[in-house]
Amino acid sequence: MPHKALMRARAAELRAVFEGAGAQPIETAILQPAEVLLDLYGEDIRARAYVTSDALRGEQMLRPDFTVPVVQMHMEHGAEPARYTYAGEVFRRQEVDPNRSSEYLQVGFEVFDRDNPAKADAEVYATIHGAIAHLDVRAATGDIGILKAAVHGLETTERRKRALARHIWRPRRFRALLDRFSGRTPAPATRLNLLAQDDPMSAAGPVIGLRGMREISDRIEALREDAAVTPIAATQVDLIDAILNVRETLPFALERLRDIAVDMPAITEAVVRLQERMEALAALGVDVDNLEFEGSYGRTQMEYYDGFVFGFYPDARPDLPAVATGGRYDALTRVLGEGDEIPAVGGVIRPGLVVQLEGAA
Amino acid sequence: MTIKLGVPSKGRLMEKTFDWFGARGVALSRTGSDREYAGAVEGVDGVELVLLSAGEIPRELAAGRIHLGVTGTDLVREKLGMWEQQVEELAKLGFGGADLIIAVPHCWVDVDTLDDLDAAAAAFRAEHGFRLRIATKYHRLIREFMKEHGVADYQLVDSQGATEGTIKNQTAEAVADITSTGETLRANHLKLLSDGLVLKSQATLFRSRKARLQGADKVRLNTLIDKLNIEG
Numbered sequence: 001m002p003h004k005a006l007m008r009a010r011a012a013e014l015r016a017v018f019e020g021a022g023a024q025p026i027e028t029a030i031l032q033p034a035e036v037l038l039d040l041y042g043e044d045i046r047a048r049a050y051v052t053s054d055a056l057r058g059e060q061m062l063r064p065d066f067t068v069p070v071v072q073m074h075m076e077h078g079a080e081p082a083r084y085t086y087a088g089e090v091f092r093r094q095e096v097d098p099n100r101s102s103e104y105l106q107v108g109f110e111v112f113d114r115d116n117p118a119k120a121d122a123e124v125y126a127t128i129h130g131a132i133a134h135l136d137v138r139a140a141t142g143d144i145g146i147l148k149a150a151v152h153g154l155e156t157t158e159r160r161k162r163a164l165a166r167h168i169w170r171p172r173r174f175r176a177l178l179d180r181f182s183g184r185t186p187a188p189a190t191r192l193n194l195l196a197q198d199d200p201m202s203a204a205g206p207v208i209g210l211r212g213m214r215e216i217s218d219r220i221e222a223l224r225e226d227a228a229v230t231p232i233a234a235t236q237v238d239l240i241d242a243i244l245n246v247r248e249t250l251p252f253a254l255e256r257l258r259d260i261a262v263d264m265p266a267i268t269e270a271v272v273r274l275q276e277r278m279e280a281l282a283a284l285g286v287d288v289d290n291l292e293f294e295g296s297y298g299r300t301q302m303e304y305y306d307g308f309v310f311g312f313y314p315d316a317r318p319d320l321p322a323v324a325t326g327g328r329y330d331a332l333t334r335v336l337g338e339g340d341e342i343p344a345v346g347g348v349i350r351p352g353l354v355v356q357l358e359g360a361a
Numbered sequence: 362m363t364i365k366l367g368v369p370s371k372g373r374l375m376e377k378t379f380d381w382f383g384a385r386g387v388a389l390s391r392t393g394s395d396r397e398y399a400g401a402v403e404g405v406d407g408v409e410l411v412l413l414s415a416g417e418i419p420r421e422l423a424a425g426r427i428h429l430g431v432t433g434t435d436l437v438r439e440k441l442g443m444w445e446q447q448v449e450e451l452a453k454l455g456f457g458g459a460d461l462i463i464a465v466p467h468c469w470v471d472v473d474t475l476d477d478l479d480a481a482a483a484a485f486r487a488e489h490g491f492r493l494r495i496a497t498k499y500h501r502l503i504r505e506f507m508k509e510h511g512v513a514d515y516q517l518v519d520s521q522g523a524t525e526g527t528i529k530n531q532t533a534e535a536v537a538d539i540t541s542t543g544e545t546l547r548a549n550h551l552k553l554l555s556d557g558l559v560l561k562s563q564a565t566l567f568r569s570r571k572a573r574l575q576g577a578d579k580v581r582l583n584t585l586i587d588k589l590n591i592e593g
Contacts (some may be wrong), residue, residue: 201468206468
């Protein structure tokens with residue numbers, strides 16, 4: 001492991017690079033109110049973040065990343081458009097792999113700009129890539145926005161689309177839902193039994209707890225409606241799979257997605273955005289002809305990445321995590337902004353890994 | 362030095378453990394008054410009995426302060442990260458059997474599977490403005506199980522006892538707890554999810570991978586393991 005002072009110096013240099021790209025340096029508190037993070041990410045965040053507490057402020061988390069406090073800061077009193085940079089420790093619980101750090105530095109670059117999302121995506125990617133271009137890293141990119149658009153474009157009920165959209169970031173449950181909605185797997189016997197009864201509540205016994213009779217009846221009603229819905233056509237499921245299976249260099253991926261859009265026009269707008277992004281990347285000197293694109297990239301990472309996603313991986317060191325990652329998180333600003341929203345894209349570099357890879361070179 | 366054997370300090374778990382060792386020619390007993398946590402070992406040399414709360418035995422094994430310990434598989438998996446690297450399972454003792462399960466009110470006729478629970482949780486959150494609460498003391502095991510099965514929009518609330526009562530008291534909507542017969546669940550108007558079995562647990566003899574063994578102790582441990590007639 002490189003010396004901490006060395007990593008800190010490298011972090012300062014990287015932050016200076018982002019300042020040079022027009023970003024304003026900011027600081028955030030290390031202790032973050034747990035409630036906000038829990039509400040956003042759910043119970044999973046407890047497996048990733050350290051929780052502590054006191055009798056006055058209740059539960060606090062050691063910041064697992066900068067995104068949430070930076071978005072909050074911007075939405076409270078930021079001017080638009082804005083570019084921010086920061087450098088500091090983040091803290092992650094490790095329960096599976098003792099070789100992963102539980103405390104490490106991140107240097108970030110975040111852009112809040114309504115004007116031209118494709119240009120902002122390209123700017124963040126190119127700026128971060130520029131800062132680590134001397135390292136032997138492989139770039140991976142994807143676009144959750146295309147999958148989202150495809151789900152919304154399915155010929156089925158709003159309720160089914162909502163259920164699928166909710167699980168885009170949980171591939172296993174997404175697949176199970178898709179299989180059931182398309183009739184590939186039958187409804188469980190207990191559900192068929194339930195729906196066959198005239199009065200399903202007859203054997204319910206006493207109603208206890210906060211979830212009351214009306215909520216139970218509402219869901220039974222929803223299940224009845226859903227049982228009568230025509231299954232999602234196999235051709236539509238194949239199109240979703242086709243999107244998830246795209247794995248090409250960017251220009252070929254774009255071709256492939258355009259073909260898919262002929263049969264699924266709902267993704268056309270998202271595919272146009274991909275093309276605009278490719279052009280914006282090329283204009284900034286990124287070698288898009290050799291840039292990898294994967295239809296399923298980013299699905300198992302952070303929820304709320306809902307558009308462009310990218311990461312840089314040290315191919316010679318498969319044991320190390322990504323040196324830099326980032327993406328678009330418009331949905332996050334919508335949730336935190338309580339009605340307000342601002343298109344946002346950003347990424348982070350891990351200076352500790354940068355120093356480690358530089359030392360190996 | 363001696364080999365330290367950690368055994369639950371009270372109740373049926375202690376008695377059954379004493380019986381199990383006794384049947385294999387190793388007599389364990391409590392000494393002194395009923396309230397004093399001291400014990401004796403006969404039938405094998407150089408083994409010391411340490412009476413501990415079953416919940417503390419995983420930690421003591423991981424710290425290497427005891428060489429062997431009897432506790433439930435549920436506790437080892439809940440309390441130790443990468444448990445296989447810290448302890449080795451020597452023998453399942455055939456008692457103390459219990460299942461870690463997820464249960465919901467019996468009146469939830471619309472919920473039978475994790476898939477239903479997930480859908481009900483989404484609707485619950487929209488209705489009440491907070492995530493559906495599951496009361497448990499097995500935070501890690503339940504979180505991992507839910508993640509693996511892609512259940513969202515829930516939260517865990519800590520409950521160290523009388524967990525089944527939390528639903529009636531409206532401090533939780535579902536529970537995740539250990540049950541052996543399911544009687545407490547039924548008495549509290551709860552039912553199991555048909556695919557909600559998280560873990561089957563029973564009393565198990567573990568060996569610490571962290572405790573140091575020197576010269577004579579190594580021999581002592583092997584002698585004990587031979588005598589217990591288990592694969593070491």
